[in-house]
Amino acid sequence: MLPRSPSLVRRERQKAETRQSILDAARDLFVVDGIEATTMRAIASKIGYTATAIYHHFRDKDALIEELCVADFTSLGKAMYKIGHIVNPVDRLRALGTAYAEFALANPSQYRFMFMTPHRHGPVDDNGHPAHKPDEDAYQFVFQTVSEGIAGGHFREELMNPHELAQMMWAGVHGVVSLWLTHGDDPYIQWHPPIETIQTMVSVMIRGAARSSA
Amino acid sequence: MLPRSPSLVRRERQKAETRQSILDAARDLFVVDGIEATTMRAIASKIGYTATAIYHHFRDKDALIEELCVADFTSLGKAMYKIGHIVNPVDRLRALGTAYAEFALANPSQYRFMFMTPHRHGPVDDNGHPAHKPDEDAYQFVFQTVSEGIAGGHFREELMNPHELAQMMWAGVHGVVSLWLTHGDDPYIQWHPPIETIQTMVSVMIRGAARSSA
DNA sequence: ATCGCTCACTTGACATCGTTATATCATATA
């Protein structure tokens, strides 16, 4: 039953606006204070509501976080999609690494939640079978690019497993990013700028995996 | 004033035993349930105490965790120390990566806390100046080995910054480990065995950073 | 015009968490 009368439409629009304002407030607080330290009550009071009001728009705190992450990973997916036009899989891989790292460093809270926090791979979609997990898309981009690189003979013959290679590439960039995000403010380590380390990491991995020495 | 009488000695020994039993119980629960989900009350009741009794032996929950981690990283340090005899820095680097990964996969809870959780680099030692951070030691091993490798001309001339190179190596192994620890049970990704991926990662990084193509 | 319904939102509460202040009680010392 779709809404008919203008009043119902307005009511529905207002609900959507409230929902969006919850998301906005939550994002602000997550970025500033971190997800763990952000309270339902704090999110609500920031927009003049009570904590329990949030539960009319989101199942629980995790669902709220999840929605923010899905939005961000959609934008990550778009950034990676733009790179699809690069035909040479090796060049594309390099660009993917850069885009991935830039996203992670620009959205540290969401990155922490999505890639540095264990998830219950939950009851999934309403249909029953696993909902489309957006973080898979990022992996799929890398996996497909690596597969093309293997097919094109760009990599050494002992590195023929596309999953292993893709996971290695992913882990390389993720390693630099996650170390930086957890220990970047540790003054006891003389940190090299993470963006540079990532560029070096990608170059070194590509060179080390390449078939010829070129 | 050192304890004199046998009674005091016994009392002190009993206190130490209680303290140790707290550590043991905590470690068990941390490994099974994870650190976050493990409750002070659960730790205490596992050994027949009340939660508040723990606070006579440890300042707070973090101090308890910290002590467990220090113990584990001492053993990590020992494992790495054993590798010091390998003279060739490149071979040593390879061995360090393996030892590090084996430790991480064998002590996932502690690894999560030490390397995947932000820390307040706290009020430190009782003396005032920063307490000796055991996780630095692991980094120092890598840093020194990489420095030797650079000095020995093993690496390409554009990779002359030992911090960048050490952080890259560290991040490579950490990336595989941490991805596995957070997403290893995700059925939507066809995971390659992490130990193999780590071996490949180290080999690829070393080859990609090496001066000659050998 | 008013009744009743829907539904966004509030109130008040609950269980649980880490933690603290205070009480208890056994033991060692005098």
Place this chain on the structure above:
DNA sequence: TATATGATATAACGATGTCAAGTGAGCGAT
């Protein structure tokens, strides 16, 4: 035996995520 110490328990506090029950405004139908 009296006193002091120190290990443990009891009770409670504030904060958190969450739920059950209430409130009240706005809508449609009579």
